[in-house]
Amino acid sequence: xxxxxxxxxxxxxxxxxxxxxxxxxxxxxxxxxxxxxxxxxxxxxxxxxxxxxxxxxxxxxxxxxxxxxxxxxxxxxxxxxxxxxxxxxxxx
Amino acid sequence: xxxxxxxxxxxxxxxxxxxxxxxxxxxxxxxxxxxxxxxxxxxxxxxxxxxxxxxxxxxxxxxxxxxxxxxxxxxxxxxxxxxxxxxxxxxxxxxxxxxxxxxxxxxxxxxxxxxxxxxxxxxxxxxxxxxxxxxxxxxxxxxxxxxxxxxxxxxxxxxxxxxxxxxxxxxxxxxxxxxxxxxxxxxxxxxxxxxxxxxxxxxxxxxxxxxxxxxxxxxxxxxxxxxxxxxxxxxxxxxxxxxxxxxxxxxxxxxxxxxxxxxxxxxxxxxxxxxxxxxxxxxxxxxxxxxxxxxxxxxxxxxxxxxxxxxxxxxxxxxxxxxxxxxxxxxxxxxxxxxxxxxxxxxxxxxxxxxxxxxxxxxxxxxxxxxxxxxxxxxxxxxxxxxxxxxxxxxxxxxxxxxxxx
Numbered sequence: 001x002x003x004x005x006x007x008x009x010x011x012x013x014x015x016x017x018x019x020x021x022x023x024x025x026x027x028x029x030x031x032x033x034x035x036x037x038x039x040x041x042x043x044x045x046x047x048x049x050x051x052x053x054x055x056x057x058x059x060x061x062x063x064x065x066x067x068x069x070x071x072x073x074x075x076x077x078x079x080x081x082x083x084x085x086x087x088x089x090x091x092x
Numbered sequence: 093x094x095x096x097x098x099x100x101x102x103x104x105x106x107x108x109x110x111x112x113x114x115x116x117x118x119x120x121x122x123x124x125x126x127x128x129x130x131x132x133x134x135x136x137x138x139x140x141x142x143x144x145x146x147x148x149x150x151x152x153x154x155x156x157x158x159x160x161x162x163x164x165x166x167x168x169x170x171x172x173x174x175x176x177x178x179x180x181x182x183x184x185x186x187x188x189x190x191x192x193x194x195x196x197x198x199x200x201x202x203x204x205x206x207x208x209x210x211x212x213x214x215x216x217x218x219x220x221x222x223x224x225x226x227x228x229x230x231x232x233x234x235x236x237x238x239x240x241x242x243x244x245x246x247x248x249x250x251x252x253x254x255x256x257x258x259x260x261x262x263x264x265x266x267x268x269x270x271x272x273x274x275x276x277x278x279x280x281x282x283x284x285x286x287x288x289x290x291x292x293x294x295x296x297x298x299x300x301x302x303x304x305x306x307x308x309x310x311x312x313x314x315x316x317x318x319x320x321x322x323x324x325x326x327x328x329x330x331x332x333x334x335x336x337x338x339x340x341x342x343x344x345x346x347x348x349x350x351x352x353x354x355x356x357x358x359x360x361x362x363x364x365x366x367x368x369x370x371x372x373x374x375x376x377x378x379x380x381x382x383x384x385x386x387x388x389x390x391x392x393x394x395x396x397x398x399x400x401x402x403x404x405x406x407x408x409x410x411x412x413x414x415x416x417x418x419x420x421x422x423x424x425x426x427x428x429x430x431x432x433x434x435x436x437x438x439x440x441x442x443x444x445x446x447x448x449x450x451x452x453x454x455x456x457x458x459x460x461x462x463x464x465x466x467x468x469x470x471x472x473x474x475x476x477x478x479x480x481x482x483x484x485x486x487x488x489x490x491x492x493x494x495x496x497x498x
Contacts, residue, residue, distance in 0.1 A: 018222075019160040048161070052222050059217040 017056045033075045063088040098329040098336035101180025101322035102434045103172035106421045107142035119446040122466035126301040126313045138297035142315030142422025163200030163226030168318035169280035173236045180322035191244040191266040191275035194233040195255025197426035200226025202284035244272045252482030257429025261343040273328040279430035280318035302389035303450045304416035312388045315422020319430030336495035338437040344368025348485025359400040361487040369489040382476040384436045387416025415464035419449040429480040436478040443472040
């Protein structure tokens with residue numbers, strides 16, 4: 001899967017899976033998924049979303065996010081998440 | 093309970109609309125909210141329900157992160173409680189120390205059923221936490237208290253179909269005992285497969301829209317929604333210059349301890365509740381101008397309920413209009429007590445006699461009763477009673493009065 005396809009797929013998964021009231025295209029690649037963003041442009045997600053997104057990503061991409069440390073790295077931003085998925089799948 | 097408790101605000105979500113103005117209009121028109129069930133596929137004795145239309149909104153103050161995960165009954169509860177607080181003019185400071193009492197029976201059961209269905213069909217590969225968060229019946233009170241900033245004594249009760257009538261009684265008690273000056277009482281429930289199939293299995297669902305007190309009645313029609321009332325110490329309401337919409341003059345409960353679903357044949361618990369509520373109000377039976385009946389439309393309930401009314405009101409019953417709001421809103425289970433209390437408040441406040449919609453041929457054994465056929469009437473009322481009878485014999489009667497402060 002190429003990076004562009006994966007990018008739009010991940011954003012779509014976030015919007016539909018977490019029932020966000022925004023369009024997938026509104027999520028910028030460098031948006032911090034769970035943290036605060038400069039200018040307050042965060043997605044407003046909480047700890048339940050974090051658990052949900054872990055499950056959704058693991059299920060869809062057959063990757064493992066075993067602990068918080070890996071999760072923090074993987075969910076730093078959409079770009080980071082794509083890097084993580086591609087890396088894990090490449091390594092598998 | 094001299095002087096009673098002021099009811100200074102009401103809120104309602106039901107099959108006829110998402111607020112009190114929609115409910116009032118439907119009561120005046122005699123509009124029935126019972127229609128084909130579309131929330132989930134179901135094949136059985138009935139295909140009807142009083143389902144809340146899509147698009148009932150939650151207040152804009154709610155963070156989107158919370159709003160998107162609310163179960164339907166939590167959404168209904170929040171909309172009704174917000175409307176009641178607005179109606180009563182409760183600002184943040186007044187809400188802060190208010191008590192909160194809520195009645196419900198199944199919470200986010202529909203959402204839980206959907207989670208299991210998706211898992212079973214393979215639509216979802218695993219259980220999703222967010223879809224199961226609303227399963228507990230206590231989440232509605234949490235959402236209401238968090239969103240509206242209500243931090244006083246809080247309780248959630250579940251006594252089947254009298255749950256939210258009991259919540260109103262508990263809210264009134266909290267005020268009377270000095271635990272709070274203001275209380276929000278509400279009930280909420282959402283349609284789900286569990287209750288629909290359960291009542292169907294009991295053969296308690298009418299294949300047509302329910303016809304309480306009708307000779308041809310065959311059961312109830314299930315509904316959903318939420319009702320909310322702001323209760324307030326009368327002196328407190330007067331001091332802040334708020335006119336009560338009605339007064340809660342007395343309430344009482346009585347338990348049959350007879351059968352898991354059937355009412356006691358003589359309605360012993362219902363009698364205790366009705367007579368106890370009158371005694372608590374310090375009123376004789378002759379004071380009652382209108383009865384908003386439990387009136388579920390099952391053969392047993394309506395017969396026992398009329399027997400109870402005969403025992404309490406005697407020959408005067410012929411001159412006391414009795415109607416069932418379930419003919420318009422369906423049986424909303426945990427929400428019914430509160431929704432019907434709201435209807436009774438509107439009846440007293442606006443001088444409306446809400447009709448028993450769908451009544452074609454009144455049961456001849458209830459021959460002397462004025463069952464208020466569609467479209468209802470206008471009549472100034474001073475005192476009205478609202479009864480709620482729950483499976484297992486949980487009976488509650490509320491006696492309400494018009495809202496002048498004595």
